Amino acid sequence: MKKQNTTTRPLWGGAAGRLTALALLAGAAGLTQSAAAQETMKVGAPLPLTGALSPEGLKQQRGYDLWAKTVNEAGGITVGNKTYNVEIVYVDYESQTPRAVQSAERLITEDGVSFLFSPFGSGAAKAASSVSERYQIPTVAPTASSPSVYDQGYQYLFGTFTPNSTLTTPLADIVANSGEEIKTVAIYARNDLFPLAIAQEMEASAKAQGLEVISFDEYAIGTMDHGSAFTLMRQSQPDWVFATGYINDLILIRKQMADLGITPKVLTMIAGPAYKEFIEASGPLAENVSSAAWWHPAVSYEGEDIFGATTDYVAAFEAEYGSTPDYAEASASAAGAILQVAIEKAGTIEPQAVRDALAGLDIVTFYGPVRFSETGQINSLEPPVFQIQDGTAKVVFPEDVKQADMRYGDIN
Amino acid sequence: MTRVLPVVLVIALVAALPLLGDNYLLRLGTMGAMYAVMALSWNVIGGFAGYPSFATAAFFGLGAYTGAILQGAGVYMPLAWVAACLAAALFAGLLGLAILHLKGHYFAIASLVVAEVLLEITTSWTSLTGGGMGLNLPILRISVDAQARLFFWAMLALASLTLAMNWIVANHRLGFGLRCIRQNEDASGMVGINTTLYKVIAFILSAVFVGGAGALYASWVFYIEPPDVFATLTSVKPIVMALLGGAGTVLGPVIGAVLFLVMEELVWRNLLEIHAAALGILIVILIFFLPGGVLGLFKRRRKPAAPSRPLASAEAGR
Numbered sequence: 001m002k003k004q005n006t007t008t009r010p011l012w013g014g015a016a017g018r019l020t021a022l023a024l025l026a027g028a029a030g031l032t033q034s035a036a037a038q039e040t041m042k043v044g045a046p047l048p049l050t051g052a053l054s055p056e057g058l059k060q061q062r063g064y065d066l067w068a069k070t071v072n073e074a075g076g077i078t079v080g081n082k083t084y085n086v087e088i089v090y091v092d093y094e095s096q097t098p099r100a101v102q103s104a105e106r107l108i109t110e111d112g113v114s115f116l117f118s119p120f121g122s123g124a125a126k127a128a129s130s131v132s133e134r135y136q137i138p139t140v141a142p143t144a145s146s147p148s149v150y151d152q153g154y155q156y157l158f159g160t161f162t163p164n165s166t167l168t169t170p171l172a173d174i175v176a177n178s179g180e181e182i183k184t185v186a187i188y189a190r191n192d193l194f195p196l197a198i199a200q201e202m203e204a205s206a207k208a209q210g211l212e213v214i215s216f217d218e219y220a221i222g223t224m225d226h227g228s229a230f231t232l233m234r235q236s237q238p239d240w241v242f243a244t245g246y247i248n249d250l251i252l253i254r255k256q257m258a259d260l261g262i263t264p265k266v267l268t269m270i271a272g273p274a275y276k277e278f279i280e281a282s283g284p285l286a287e288n289v290s291s292a293a294w295w296h297p298a299v300s301y302e303g304e305d306i307f308g309a310t311t312d313y314v315a316a317f318e319a320e321y322g323s324t325p326d327y328a329e330a331s332a333s334a335a336g337a338i339l340q341v342a343i344e345k346a347g348t349i350e351p352q353a354v355r356d357a358l359a360g361l362d363i364v365t366f367y368g369p370v371r372f373s374e375t376g377q378i379n380s381l382e383p384p385v386f387q388i389q390d391g392t393a394k395v396v397f398p399e400d401v402k403q404a405d406m407r408y409g410d411i412n
Numbered sequence: 413m414t415r416v417l418p419v420v421l422v423i424a425l426v427a428a429l430p431l432l433g434d435n436y437l438l439r440l441g442t443m444g445a446m447y448a449v450m451a452l453s454w455n456v457i458g459g460f461a462g463y464p465s466f467a468t469a470a471f472f473g474l475g476a477y478t479g480a481i482l483q484g485a486g487v488y489m490p491l492a493w494v495a496a497c498l499a500a501a502l503f504a505g506l507l508g509l510a511i512l513h514l515k516g517h518y519f520a521i522a523s524l525v526v527a528e529v530l531l532e533i534t535t536s537w538t539s540l541t542g543g544g545m546g547l548n549l550p551i552l553r554i555s556v557d558a559q560a561r562l563f564f565w566a567m568l569a570l571a572s573l574t575l576a577m578n579w580i581v582a583n584h585r586l587g588f589g590l591r592c593i594r595q596n597e598d599a600s601g602m603v604g605i606n607t608t609l610y611k612v613i614a615f616i617l618s619a620v621f622v623g624g625a626g627a628l629y630a631s632w633v634f635y636i637e638p639p640d641v642f643a644t645l646t647s648v649k650p651i652v653m654a655l656l657g658g659a660g661t662v663l664g665p666v667i668g669a670v671l672f673l674v675m676e677e678l679v680w681r682n683l684l685e686i687h688a689a690a691l692g693i694l695i696v697i698l699i700f701f702l703p704g705g706v707l708g709l710f711k712r713r714r715k716p717a718a719p720s721r722p723l724a725s726a727e728a729g730r
Binding site for chain 1: 434435436439443532535536538543544545546548551556629633634635636637639640643680681684685687688
């Protein structure tokens, strides 16, 4: 694949053209646009396309691509008397944070992008935000949830994930007030940025509800045998097991729990059950596993953005890729859709105006209601809690989009 | 002195890079200087002494975490950098005593595992290092332009120090002893070279500035996590750079570092996904056709004119 997976390329094409472009870009980024009848708006997207995070990077790329394709097929973004086609400039940062920062600087200074999507995860997004802030480039972070990313006093950074606590608080609330005899929680976390952070948040949420956290164990990245940890866990007979990790970890954990006969009343896993692959791989074992995510295809909103209703977005995604979108893909698409609404509201692609429009946004999208707090992190989203029932994920919270009641027990 | 002067001039010229006002260029310059520190450091143990060390990542990560933890505890930034140098040196001294009696592949494997062990410890020791969540450093309250200049000059100064260290070693009894060890360690011992001491000193020298570079790097990017600073590639890249430029020479690793940076940047810019493979192939080809590195090319041409130059004589022993 080529360096720039462009959706439109009005002037340049082929390797020779790219070399010429590279030579000219530093000095004449503006010239390439003015000659085209329909102008091009560049959005930079540093992604981990290779290395440890590449599955996540590819997800984000699919989300962005779908947005760019949808916009360009609809004729581009119209502001005033100009119409812009969207071109997403991708850079692979090899899953290395320093490269991500370097990529952001390169995209802004050399490729001349007008806007930026943050690299994956809280750490890299935070590191890269210092660059976009300095160049005053409005930046949307689709996969950064930690509030510490946003509390730096930056003006140009906006995030589409609510803090981790918004996932664990409703979970703890539902379980603690279920009327079931649930007193003890065992937490089992992958020692990795997001899985560990969400596990610590769960511990806090559980304690706030008066539940007793009887164990908090971490497992190393790449662990294949959880036997000893589960043998210990079985002795303490927790009512609620909360396990974090990525999909492959959680499939393995679910199977090994079953092998060792751990049968809690509630089993919550983040962030695997949000993916269809988890249900397919775990089969009957997936039944009654609960989870929470920032978005789920089962939620239903009537969006004012380019994608429209949630069901329309899901259908468009399925038509394009043949699979159901998960929260990471949807958040990436939403980042584009939100940026587009802000540009249309601002009536220009001038950075300061778009930044102000983003800050003042109050709309409903396919992804959910969108409003940013003072710090730039979204605060209008109610992340759904869901449970796998009869082979499909059913939303049990929030009330407006609820599909089923939470079930207890029956975890073998 | 006539040999040193041009080098000083080049360094002075490079130090004027901020005048161009291009921060991306400064970022590349900082990375280039960091690469030079690592390649020059590796050169002492790998080039002069001929011990194929893969421990660079261990020293780098150790320095990064030492610097980051100290800065997080409120230690003044330059002091944290110095402390990181000392921590890496101390660690290298102890490690050297343990593994430098191994030779060839055995030493390579042992040094390679060190970074993995440190990675595991750093990841598990959540209370001190933040574990898998990584570690945030205090953000500098100066303008970002000033930051870019500060870290560029600091890294360049570190690279100059490392270069000076290489030059001193090459012209000192230590360098002579290390070359003897590379050619025949047993014979060196017999003619009165304290091989253990020399090797441990060389290993410490190969660590001290890399530790400093790690701490500088941590301050530069504000955020570190274990897989970033203990990456195996951090151990491999300096070796490639030194080989590209000419291992066992003083200037070779610097030339190799710059050449590597330029190739890496060009390939990365022009290929979205297979850049790592393309870079690998390019390097294999270069090393295949330039077995003595870039400096080896010069040396072969100049050999009749200057047969016994102290700088060039080292890399011949392949």
